[in-house]
Amino acid sequence: MARPEPTPRRSRARALRYALWFLVAAVLALMILVFALGRKEVGDAMSGPAYGGPFQLVDQRGAPVTEAVLRGRPTALFFGFTHCPDVCPTTLYELAGYQKALKADGRDLNIVFVTVDPARDTPEILRTYVGALSDDVTALTGDDAQVEAMLKSYGIYFKKVPQGADYTMDHTASVLLLDRTGALRGTIAFGEDPATAKLKLERLGA
Incomplete structure (x- = not known):
């Protein structure tokens, strides 16, 4: 039996779900990137040069x-x-x-x-x-x-x-x-x- 053709409403709902999934994935990727960069900056700061000179x-x-x-x-x-x-x-x-x-x-x-x-x-x-x-x-x-x-x-x-x-x-x-x-x-x-x-x-x- 042939499947019924998707209605315009169903097509729009599916497109909206895909768009939301893409948006969530993009936000997560951005958060991971910000976290990674933040960790790097903190690591760089914590490994900064010692203060003062030898004595x-x-x-x-x-x-x-x-x-x-x-x-x-x-x-x-x-x-x-x-x-x-x-x-x-x-x-x-x-x-x-x-x-x-x-x-x-x-x-x-x-x-x-x-x-x-x-x-x-x-x-x-x-x-x-x-x-x-x-x-x-x-x-x-x-x-x-x-x-x-x-x-x-x-x-x-x-x-x-x-x-x-x-x-x-x-x-x-x-x-x-x-x-x-x-x-x-x-x-x-x-x-x-x-x-x-x-x-x-x-x-x-x-």
Whole structure:
């Protein structure tokens, strides 16, 4: 028996279904393309170059340290000096608190403190200074030329300011946030909202 010829209404319905299937397939293809490109951009960003330059300093135990100390773990990198009256002790105290809270949540945070005052901040002084805060803080010093070269390569402002018969140091007060590859992912400003700072650190280790 011969099949009945399709009516114009049936033909239009079939054409409409085909058009809808084609549209859905095109949208899916576009979404896959956008996702793939997005993943590539994120991957490119995450594999970006490490921040700063190579350096050779010593830690609070007198052991030689290079830029490798800033690799392999999410890192909060802070610059200051032990004679600092408020910014430095406050910042390091807060970082140690964040580190403890993150560790309780199964997260990791590397804290590295670099002195801007190597003339006074010997390894022994630094060991006592950071030891009162956490067992997992690395403090770095070296001779004047080594420290100055490191500070400049990381874009850190520092200036010796006479203060009577003594002196103090002006310096960058922000904490640099580096991912596991050593790439810069953000900063924490001095006095920043604690909830915002903790969120930044959580994202840093994500």
